[in-house]
Amino acid sequence: MAEIGRLAISLALLCAVFSIGLSVIGARRRRGDLVRSGEHAAYATFGLVALATVLLLRALLAQDYSLEYVAAYSSSTLPTNYKIAALWGGQKGSLLFWAFVLTLFTTVVEVQNRARNRELMPWVTATLMIVTAFFLGLVTFITDPFERLPVPATEGADLNPLLQNYWMMIHPPSLYTGYVSASVPFAFAMAALITGRLGDQWIRTTRRWALFSWFFLTLGNLFGAMWAYEVLGWGGYWAWDPVENAAFMPWLVSTAYLHSVMIQEKKDMLRVWNMVLVLLTFTLTIFGTFLTRSGVISSVHSFTQSGLGPYFIGFLLVILLGVGALVAYRLPELRTAGTIESFLSREAAFLFNNLILVGIAFAVFWGTVFPVVSEWVRGVKITVGPPFFNRVNAPLGIALLFLMGVGPVIAWRRATAKNLWKAFAGPVGVALATGVLFLATGMPFGAAWLTFVLGVFATGTVVQEFWRGMRARQALLHESAPRALSRVVGKNRRRYGGYIIHLGIVAIFFGIAGSSAFRLEKQQTLNTGEQMSIGRYVLRYDGVQSKEDGHLSQLAAVVTVLVDGKPIDVLHPEKRFYKKPKQPTTEVANRSTLREDLYLVLGSYDDATKLVTLLAYVNPLVVWIWIGGLVMALGTAVAVWPSGREREVRVLAPGAVGASAE
């Protein structure tokens, strides 16, 4: 079986190279038959990669310990779901999984464009297959997942206990999906540059792919934060670890692109911006992969250090040089006659929004790589940790929140005093009133206060837009409010979907501000029956519970939560001791409400004295981060759902390939 898997990978690499050659030659010689053959080779690549992936998964499930990968990441006691997750839990398997997802998306792209974008498709195919060939080359020659052990192991080493969590089934696939799908807009952008077809065609074609990628990057980042919050037990959800940063940077740039592309579609402006942003998003996904696999920067999330770094550096250099050359070559054509007429305009607001988003991405990048820079320049190893990132990004984030309120409602071209008053008087008034109220209730003036005030401002502008759209339709068509609202949204899905996403972002800002500025924490050692207080809660330690199976043993403290003397909950913070890797982990007990999380961690337990050390945190508003994620998902669904016109076109001409409004 291993031999078949290895052969499949080798053949897949061969097919990918074949596809590249056929596509390029076919495009240059205008040979449609060769272009089609290139596409068929891409299909074959996917089939072979899928076969290899299935075989590796089968080996994991069958506990084939003759394979080094299976012996390293599986075991007889590992639950089935984690055996599946082991596919992406290790270096070698995750690279194969990346190739699988990439070739799957390539197949989808080929099918979608069977009868359209024909002048772009050869170069799209070639680009996607070049990326595929890179990953398959690594899997074939550097990190073979089907490598056999000289002597088969009798038992596996087990998956890292920190990865044995249900989030392991959710977070990595989400993030990989976001990362890998960024290749599609990149491929079309490259095709546009190569062919000189720099209009809106490639943008319209990749609109949903860009949103798809952004959506899964959003999920990946949020799921990672939720996982960290639940598992690591330090009371927080984001530690600015290099690998976390690697996932955040492409999200930021992708977000900038999704805003900027609207300006190109409406005003035929910012072409250079959009091209650079799409290319940069993809580059950052590769850079992120480099960070997690090269060991160049220390991270608890990294894979085992390997020799992959130089190959990724080389690939990044090729990308940057190639992209840079193409953009420079096409720069005269990319520039447009359109211009931004005024600072006080929607176009300008979007442009500065881009600047802030890219600025934050740069700040994160700079902080992430600065330890390497310092060591290289001064020979001194330093740490750039959360205090740096929090302080550098806070003002930029707040500026972003302000622009998020301005951008959607400021006038196109040039805002007059009347426009500004009409658009902002209400939201500004509500925001200032809220700010005064917060000050009156004792909230100190500072970053958190600013965040809440600007969040209310941004929310106000969004609500105002929904209200005005609804009222306008009611006035014209005399519809009921619910019907008018649903119709307005349905007729402008991208716009109102975007507004909903903004509401989600505001919720996330609130959660971050609340949990950062107003967090309470306490550590205390208790005997059975003793109590500790934190915030409005009293925690009573009622003893421990323990249980054991062949895989792990568990020790949980029983903690009764009282408010105003009344018990409201019983929490069980836990320590787990896995037997195979002999590694302890923390299982947090968290009571989450809209107002705050009560977050308990079992610090230590002394069996002799029966004393337990509890760490307790009160984290205000954390749940709003997760709610914000849900709202963003809803907004994305609204934005991406086909409009009525698109559905009508499809219904009228179901057999017309490429008849979609896209």
Next chain:
Amino acid sequence: MNARAAALCVLLATTVPALAPAAALAVSERPTQAEMEEALTCQCGCGLTVHSCNHLNCGSGEPIKKEIAERLARGETGPAILAAFEARFGEKILSAPTFRGFNWLAWVTPFLVVFVAGSILAVTLRRRARAGAPTPVAPSAPPPAGGDPALRDRLARELKDLDRD
């Protein structure tokens, strides 16, 4: 110009106060235990600050916490405590770059890049706006007497509203 200045003032007013926390990058003279723990990186490899490391009986974090408590009890200042740990472990134990020499580059560069890029954008926008300013034209001839004023007003409003989207 007034509206433009007002917008910039609003932007600055919302941004500058947020920079205030950045002014407190170094620890205070009389810091709390938590503040000191946040200023140091746990050396166990967890990647977190000493305060955040939750490893059971961490061989690095626990002794550091204990030493911090002892030093604070003796009345040592925050900077002095940091200097002592830095002398023993090197700069890597500090959870953020210092404000000395080359390390300033870490703090200044992000804001400098944003500021310079923003300035370039602003200048470019100003130049393009001026270059693209339309030449004043003579007033057009009055419409024919038979035109419908109400219809013209409606068209003007609709075009204006359309332009907003």
